[in-house]
Amino acid sequence: MKVLGISAFYHDSAAVIIEDGRVVLAAQEERFSGIKNDAAFPSSAIQFCLKESKTELSELKAIVFYDKPFLKFERILETYLSQAPKGLVSFLKSMPIWIKDKLYIKRTIRQGLLPMMEGNGRLPKIYFPEHHLSHAASAYYPSGFDEALILTVDGVGEYTTTSLAVGKGNSITQLRTMAFPDSLGLLYAAFTYYLGFRINSGEYKVMGLSSYGDSKSKGFKDYYWKIKESLIQIHDDGSFKLNRKYFGFLTGLRMTKDKHWENLFGIKRRIKGEAISSKHQNLAKAIQVVTEEIFLKIATEGKRLTDCTKICLAGGVALNCVANGVLVRSGLFESIYIQPAAGDAGGAIGAALAYYHLSRPEAERKKTFSSVYLGPNPGAGQKEKAHSFKENTFSDFDLLCEEVSSLLSQGKVIGWVQGRMEFGPRALGNRSILADPRKDWMQDRINLKVKNREEFRPFAPVVLEEDAHKYFDTGEVKASPFMLVTFPVIDQSIPAVTHVDGSARVQTVNQEQNEKLFMLLKVFKETTGCSVLLNTSLNGKDQPIACGAEEALTIFAESQLDYLVIKNTIFSKEWN
Numbered sequence: 066m067k068v069l070g071i072s073a074f075y076h077d078s079a080a081v082i083i084e085d086g087r088v089v090l091a092a093q094e095e096r097f098s099g100i101k102n103d104a105a106f107p108s109s110a111i112q113f114c115l116k117e118s119k120t121e122l123s124e125l126k127a128i129v130f131y132d133k134p135f136l137k138f139e140r141i142l143e144t145y146l147s148q149a150p151k152g153l154v155s156f157l158k159s160m161p162i163w164i165k166d167k168l169y170i171k172r173t174i175r176q177g178l179l180p181m182m183e184g185n186g187r188l189p190k191i192y193f194p195e196h197h198l199s200h201a202a203s204a205y206y207p208s209g210f211d212e213a214l215i216l217t218v219d220g221v222g223e224y225t226t227t228s229l230a231v232g233k234g235n236s237i238t239q240l241r242t243m244a245f246p247d248s249l250g251l252l253y254a255a256f257t258y259y260l261g262f263r264i265n266s267g268e269y270k271v272m273g274l275s276s277y278g279d280s281k282s283k284g285f286k287d288y289y290w291k292i293k294e295s296l297i298q299i300h301d302d303g304s305f306k307l308n309r310k311y312f313g314f315l316t317g318l319r320m321t322k323d324k325h326w327e328n329l330f331g332i333k334r335r336i337k338g339e340a341i342s343s344k345h346q347n348l349a350k351a352i353q354v355v356t357e358e359i360f361l362k363i364a365t366e367g368k369r370l371t372d373c374t375k376i377c378l379a380g381g382v383a384l385n386c387v388a389n390g391v392l393v394r395s396g397l398f399e400s401i402y403i404q405p406a407a408g409d410a411g412g413a414i415g416a417a418l419a420y421y422h423l424s425r426p427e428a429e430r431k432k433t434f435s436s437v438y439l440g441p442n443p444g445a446g447q448k449e450k451a452h453s454f455k456e457n458t459f460s461d462f463d464l465l466c467e468e469v470s471s472l473l474s475q476g477k478v479i480g481w482v483q484g485r486m487e488f489g490p491r492a493l494g495n496r497s498i499l500a501d502p503r504k505d506w507m508q509d510r511i512n513l514k515v516k517n518r519e520e521f522r523p524f525a526p527v528v529l530e531e532d533a534h535k536y537f538d539t540g541e542v543k544a545s546p547f548m549l550v551t552f553p554v555i556d557q558s559i560p561a562v563t564h565v566d567g568s569a570r571v572q573t574v575n576q577e578q579n580e581k582l583f584m585l586l587k588v589f590k591e592t593t594g595c596s597v598l599l600n601t602s603l604n605g606k607d608q609p610i611a612c613g614a615e616e617a618l619t620i621f622a623e624s625q626l627d628y629l630v631i632k633n634t635i636f637s638k639e640w641n
């Protein structure tokens with residue numbers, strides 16, 4: 066039984082195919098279109114899923130979209146009516162898009178799929194689970210837990226912004242919800258906007274910047290208390306109310322009411338490209354700490370309600386690795402599972418899994434999702450492009466690892482393309498740039514050569530799972546395969562992956578999870594004594610991560626990467 070899951074039209078469109086409850090293939094549209102966070106109907110991702118799994122549309126049991134468009138429209142209409150006539154301009158601006166594409170999504174999906182139909186078959190029925198059920202399902206079913214608390218936190222779905230649910234066997238039961246406009250995701254997004262970054266993708270930058278804030282400084286303390294006294298009223302159970310006076314998203318296209326923020330915090334909204342000051346750093350720290358507090362309070366309330374020992378997390382806020390680290394170290398739960406594609410792309414997985422499990426309540430639970438490597442294989446790449454570089458192909462993968470390890474230890478920056486592309490926002494060793502973490506100048510070198518990103522953003526380490534505890538204070542945590550939790554660094558030998566506050570966003574690797582990356586790390590350890598590599602995504606500044614060989618070769622040609630490895634071949638720029 067095959068089911069197609071789709072998320073689209075807001076940000077991070079994606080498609081997924083599940084077969085008998087197991088996630089078989091999944092990909093984000095941005096990787097095919099080259100448009101970062103592409104929100105368009107995911108035609109290419111769907112075509113990839115169908116072709117690769119040899120599936121005809123007519124043989125699908127169901128197509129499942131990740132939220133309920135009519136309910137979402139109702140919320141937008143209600144919000145406008147409650148504020149009218151304020152917000153008329155933005156309301157009128159958004160209406161044509163709604164009426165054309167978003168409201169009649171069933172029609173839009175059918176129109177998008179019909180060109181992919183072969184023969185005389187009929188399109189299967191299209192289902193619309195609620196947005197937060199899709200998020201909850203995306204974390205609970207893959208977790209493998211028989212019973213767990215499920216916490217989903219994002220900007221907004223239809224009405225819901227936060228939900229606490231409990232998973233038991235195949236069922237998911239919602240316990241508590243919070244509704245728009247009281248939203249932790251939108252609160253964080255408002256600060257992202259005020260600090261001069263793009264919402265829905267710049268939240269990582271705020272998180273990175275927050276580590277530079279000084280929690281002992283008067284500046285930080287002022288901001289922290291101003292947020293808690295003026296912007297948001299937080300209750301003991303983690304519920305909260307935003308002060309409408311300060312937020313523009315109810316009535317306009319802006320997140321914040323800048324004049325009020327300026328009066329409150331004493332700094333102007335930062336314009337993109339402006340220098341970052343200690344005030345910006347402290348403001349980022351203040352919202353990060355408040356977010357962690359709320360996150361922990363909600364999880365504590367969930368624990369009180371259910372007494373569960375396990376928790377599953379999803380929704381965009383679950384990508385906040387620093388807050389996840391606080392939850393892990395709180396000891397509230399014995400086990401934590403975070404969906405690696407916690408944002409809306411992962412909603413496609415959850416929607417399909419929710420349909421499968423909730424329509425078969427008595428069926429046995431299976432291992433639904435064991436890896437994020439669900440996208441296309443690298444393919445061959447364009448011959449002319451490949452031939453403009455020097456190629457060295459190894460028949461023995463061990464020998465390739467020895468060569469790559471040697472180049473890494475010489476300080477070379479290397480693109481590494483192996484196997485299926487990752488699903489979700491992180492490159493986890495199949496579409497990565499790798500480097501030696503022991504060199505303190507490596508961060509600058511990578512930024513100069515290819516990434517060109519803000520210097521306050523840290524690079525992450527990938528470490529052999531068995532050695533993780535030697536480098537990081539992982540406590541009871543044995544594995545962190547998806548790079549979703551920060552841990553304190555306890556070994557001073559890896560400065561290039563140690564953030565300014567002494568933390569790192571750790572990815573652990575074992576043989577089963579990613580054999581080729583595991584082999585490379587083993588060889589690097591044998592030759593250098595170090596079990597860690599720097600791992601960052603293979604993409605240019607503000608570009609999506611490379612999809613296949615073609616895109617990887619383009620990045621290699623346009624950047625100053627020293628080497629590119631695709632499968633068993635090392636490409637170098639010593640021209641033929």
Ligand SMILES: [Fe+2]
Pocket residue numbers: 196200219220221222380381408409
């Ligand atoms: Fe969401």
